[in-house]
Amino acid sequence: MSAPVLVTGGAGYVGASAVRALAAAGRRVVVLDDLSTGTRAHLRWGTFVEGDAGDPALVGRVCREHGVGAVLHFAAKTSVEASVGDPDGYFRANVVTTSHLVRAARDAGVRAIVFSSSAAVYGTPRALPIPEDHPLEPESPYGATKAEAERVLAEGGVPAACLRYFNAAGAEPDAGLCERHDPETHLIPRALDAAARGSTLRVFGGDWPTADGTCVRDYVHVADLATAHLAALAHLERGGRGGAWNLGTGRGASVREVVGAVERATGRPVRVEVVPRRRGDPVALVADPRRAERDLGWRATARSTLDAIVADAFTGWRTVAAETAAAGGGPRP
Numbered sequence: 001m002s003a004p005v006l007v008t009g010g011a012g013y014v015g016a017s018a019v020r021a022l023a024a025a026g027r028r029v030v031v032l033d034d035l036s037t038g039t040r041a042h043l044r045w046g047t048f049v050e051g052d053a054g055d056p057a058l059v060g061r062v063c064r065e066h067g068v069g070a071v072l073h074f075a076a077k078t079s080v081e082a083s084v085g086d087p088d089g090y091f092r093a094n095v096v097t098t099s100h101l102v103r104a105a106r107d108a109g110v111r112a113i114v115f116s117s118s119a120a121v122y123g124t125p126r127a128l129p130i131p132e133d134h135p136l137e138p139e140s141p142y143g144a145t146k147a148e149a150e151r152v153l154a155e156g157g158v159p160a161a162c163l164r165y166f167n168a169a170g171a172e173p174d175a176g177l178c179e180r181h182d183p184e185t186h187l188i189p190r191a192l193d194a195a196a197r198g199s200t201l202r203v204f205g206g207d208w209p210t211a212d213g214t215c216v217r218d219y220v221h222v223a224d225l226a227t228a229h230l231a232a233l234a235h236l237e238r239g240g241r242g243g244a245w246n247l248g249t250g251r252g253a254s255v256r257e258v259v260g261a262v263e264r265a266t267g268r269p270v271r272v273e274v275v276p277r278r279r280g281d282p283v284a285l286v287a288d289p290r291r292a293e294r295d296l297g298w299r300a301t302a303r304s305t306l307d308a309i310v311a312d313a314f315t316g317w318r319t320v321a322a323e324t325a326a327a328g329g330g331p332r333p
């Protein structure tokens, strides 16, 4: 039987979907999460350890106690916007934590690490779609921490797959898994919120050099990201080399196209207010996903089409809204 997998950040949005996929594939899982942004509702599979992924003594003990053979490292601070105001905190959370984790895991005999990197490592692309050998020129402290963590992993002595997600989106509402960030910074849940509550969605910049003036992103379903982690893990476990892989669809959608999809899914209009551009936002990010298909045998499925993503996200949004209302809160998840 394959060795157990340690999942840092497994109570979070993407990590929980990966834990589900690992469990469905018959892997034993240990989730290590400090619950700083994660939710207990996502802890449905495996063994849970509450604690800091950057605590080397804890990581070493957990790896030895459970005979961990591989690590999926999701734990991080994740807001581009917040990182601009707190670059040092982001460096500690995303780079120092990764450095401590990789050393402790290596010393405990871990043979493979799959890391949640980001398209934010590229900055404003020189051309689209973006291949993995595009220069790393992050424009936000968040993106810089991901690029630096990739370097730490490349020198960490454990084969590591750095998966550069484009925009994680969608939900797995059949398992109660969806975005539960607070505050929510991601476009689709914010647009769903605006549609459901009749509030205004702020859009950062309407004068970008794109077809409709709004930013373009490559949205990939969280369940597809989860299967990519299993593919990367299998690649490393059969002796494949570490490296970096884009996870995206190769198709971009503008903010206005996302708003249109949210209006179709909810049957309600979204009121939009265009506000000034945000620092650190590249105009367009679209993956060249061919390396992941070639090396890992992974490609995004039909679940990653925009309407399918938004439909799942809306079902997830309603689930959380109902839970929140039942607990005496307002309509917002």
Ligand SMILES: NC(=O)c1ccc[n+]([C@@H]2O[C@H](COP(=O)([O-])OP(=O)(O)OC[C@H]3O[C@@H](n4cnc5c(N)ncnc54)[C@H](O)[C@@H]3O)[C@@H](O)[C@H]2O)c1
Binding pocket: 008, 009, 010, 011, 012, 013, 014, 015, 032, 033, 034, 035, 036, 037, 038, 039, 051, 052, 053, 054, 073, 074, 075, 076, 077, 078, 093, 097, 116, 117, 118, 119, 164, 165, 166, 167, 168, 169, 181
């Ligand atoms: N969501 C996206 O669109 C996206 C895009 C690119 C990359 N990523 C990366 O994917 C990963 C997961 O993102 P997410 O959206 O699921 O975020 P999330 O906030 O939902 O999940 C992060 C999880 O890590 C936990 N955590 C944070 N710091 C920790 C620490 N020091 N020790 C233990 N647990 C800790 C949190 O409690 C949470 O459960 C992150 O590394 C993020 O940078 C996300």
